Amino acid sequence: MSKAYEEKTPVTMQSVAVMAGVSPMTVSNTFRYPERVHAETRRKVLLAAAELGYIPNHAAGNLASGQSRVIGAVIPSIKNSSFYKYVRGMQEAVADLGYELILKLADTQQQEAAAIQTFIGLRVAGITLVGDEHEKDAVELLRKTGVPVVESWVHHAPFDMAVGYSSAEATQAMIALLLEAGCRRIGFVGYGGSVSHRFRERVPAFEASLKARGLRSDLIYLVDEADGFGAGPKALEGLCGMDPALDGLLCPTDIIAAGVLFECSRRGWKVPERLAVAGWGDYEIASEITPRLTTLQPNAEDMGRHAIRMIVERVRGAGEPGHVRNTGFQIVRRDSI
């Protein structure tokens, strides 16, 4: 029977130092400032470290130096493939900059607050959040500790820094495209319930765009976030009830747009001739279903990359609080409009 975890003799910097025949400080320097150590010495130290399987204890280093190379990211859900790209962007950036990224999932504001506490407990170098709606106490805590924080997917008024794009502008752009394609009775599918700001700000943008053209702007139908694809058929039915001649539809995600497409095929409706459908998010499914979905691509990887860069800049003394970076969006024109 093998020994329990704690009973193994831990490999410390000290043991590496002894094996390499140098002082512990030299071992430390070898890892943190390799250029300060003579090449030959460095070789010996690295050899000893490899031999012993030595991994520097971040916890101790962090404590001694007051600095951390770890950035914490709170993600609301991993179901959504935009977040996947966002995380990829962050991973890429931390790798370039010599940092580490750790993730926590949080579906609710309470969970987010708990995740923030964990990260602060770990004394991470910075934190990235999604959205601009957070628990009051959590924000207070972040303020007090002064950790660099980037809010992603939002576009203005951060309590520290933000990176994202404007959902309102994106909505306008999508409506413009629908209008250009000849649609005149455009419907809007939104999320009901207490959904986040970045979804809610689309509604007024939708209304304003249509009113400006003198078109009907009340074809709005709210669905339940949990319904997935199933929300598509429901929304289509609801909206057709309001205006049977509905000819364009703006969906909050590609998933719902796909659901609408399934329903159109069931009804024998041609897309985009009978109904033009706009997605949002550029999920994988958008380019795979028939007809291929015209959608909005939010540059999620860029967002992730910039979120990390902003934190690292701040740690290095640059980067002002209040900094907002607009990573924009792109409309991917395919077959559904």
Place this chain on the structure above:
Amino acid sequence: MSKAYEEKTPVTMQSVAVMAGVSPMTVSNTFRYPERVHAETRRKVLLAAAELGYIPNHAAGNLASGQSRVIGAVIPSIKNSSFYKYVRGMQEAVADLGYELILKLADTQQQEAAAIQTFIGLRVAGITLVGDEHEKDAVELLRKTGVPVVESWVHHAPFDMAVGYSSAEATQAMIALLLEAGCRRIGFVGYGGSVSHRFRERVPAFEASLKARGLRSDLIYLVDEADGFGAGPKALEGLCGMDPALDGLLCPTDIIAAGVLFECSRRGWKVPERLAVAGWGDYEIASEITPRLTTLQPNAEDMGRHAIRMIVERVRGAGEPGHVRNTGFQIVRRDSI
């Protein structure tokens, strides 16, 4: 202009102790062993801590106690919704047990090895991995440090502990279902390239099941993992080339099965009459498309929960190395078979 992060006066246990008028040790006890301190004292300490926004420094605590309340999970990808459920299960279990979960994404073995190093550097209490194929050095390192490790989604021969189900058994069960439904010319879609063991072990199970019944067992088509939905049509075309009377199809994921369903609808084939289609993974899409997909549900949440429990048990002194837990699977019968 606000001060830089490092310049803020940090709130330490000491400052809480002063404010509450007790010794630092009492503050420590209040957080770690609340029952050891008098209720009234506890109240004072908690009040002071809240007032100052004190969050215990995990790094220091970890260093002093040699113990950690953080478990690290390495996830290969978050695109796949089974992993989502797996993570949910883990989150739930850590919350129950008073631990924390942090995630790292790793698509390749190299990235996995790096993630393991990070976790060991953080001196986490345990690590969960996916699959049983890891970089040799990483395994060596895990062995040396003795961290409790659970390999998930696999069923046997762990180097420490494992939790999962047998892909071979699952394949057999699915084939049995197809046969029962009257299929006699069954095709198999697999992943080409260097794909992990848990996918590869399905092939011999497929062949054996069919040979045992004296049926054709060479209708195997390999697709590229990156093709997503698009792999479905390709596989269907390839397999029909081998046997135009193909009447059943076993897909490696629901995504591919969905792609096949799209293609069937394009061809005007009835499912399951013309072709019965089996998915794998019970993704969201499985219950949303028409016809609804019969698929294999791997009890991912259970897997996550058990992975965490096994680690915590080990830390607490129970739980043998070599422990394997079979969380089984379920076939979700819907309309495609």
Place this chain on the structure above:
DNA sequence: TACAGGAATTGTAGCGCTACAAAATTCAGT
């Protein structure tokens, strides 16, 4: 050969916390 000046190396002290043991306080039962 001596020595300034840079390169490389090494003690010292302490980061914030906790294990442990010792000390102080409270309490019950005479």
Place this chain on the structure above:
DNA sequence: ACTGAATTTTGTAGCGCTACAATTCCTGTA
């Protein structure tokens, strides 16, 4: 009031590492 035990509180030492200053080792030049 007094004692022994139980409860609560508190020093002490040290976890593994790094900042910083001090020391030692080199090299080239006078």
